[in-house]
Amino acid sequence: MTATPRLVEVRQHVLKQNDVTARALRERFREAGTFVVSLVSSPGTGKTAFLEKVLSALRDRYLVAALVGDLATDNDAVRLARSQVPVKQIITGTVCHLEAKMVESALTDWSLPKLDYLFIENVGNLVCPSSYDLGEDLRLVLISVTEGEDKPLKYPVIFNTADAAIITKIDLAAAVEFDAATAWTSIQSVRPGMTVLEVSTKTGEGLVKFLDFLEAAKVDHLRERAR
């Protein structure tokens, strides 16, 4: 006699554990009044250079800290530490993305004041980070002018999970014949209505506008939370 398999409905999100941790983190940040911003991009887009500028610009007015993910080195944390804000490295080993529990353990034993802003720089990867909620309030996806205007079409999921797009290295736009209109169309195609900002870490172009955007997003978010 052959037994017939029995079918049982379960309905469980595979990343349930990550989502539970992310929700707990979000709640913790909410209570502390901390606005949490994550950054994702390909390797080499300039996340670290951009973040270094942002941290330096914010540190006089706000309590700011940063977590930075990397597969193997703490080079980025060393660079970010030049901005003189607390920085902690998360070395992921063979894992190609940050997960909520890595953020949670990095925050454990890290004595921080009640922060206004916490930045989380993900591992350079436009694929894997898209599936993992880190408890952040704002997810920024960065692309540089040297990467090609169709990058959003090649990595639609990460653009879909992000809240705003930042185009970096805009000072090189003319040299690489970057077509801003095509890039903008690609972004809007995968994520209609997405905010797109252009910056140059080298010349400082667009940084003030970005900081205004960030501030407005924070205010909006805190107002939303208060409801």
Place this chain on the structure above:
Amino acid sequence: MHELSIAVSILEMAEEEAGRQGAARVTAVHLKLGPLSGVVREALLSAYDLARESAPPALTGSELRIEATPLRANCPTCRRVVAIVSVQHQCCADCGTPTPDVVSGNELEVFALEFL
């Protein structure tokens, strides 16, 4: 390549559920997978094969069956849930209005298990 860790999570969930159900063996795991999940079907199937080799005996004979879920969103023009052209062109398949208001397509969900 995060499909391997996803495959391991699926096997762990199946093992846990088998324990709860008092089942000796899991023969199939049914998964809903959306185009916005960030997980590639073929990569996940290969990863599952690999992860299964080092899974507990109750799972070594299990098969992963993936059901692809469609991308659907609220269309502000048609005022209803509609099919979306594609992840690259996120607009209403009926009228062409762009819409970011996705209602399905993020699924990465085990929805059923078969036990023996």
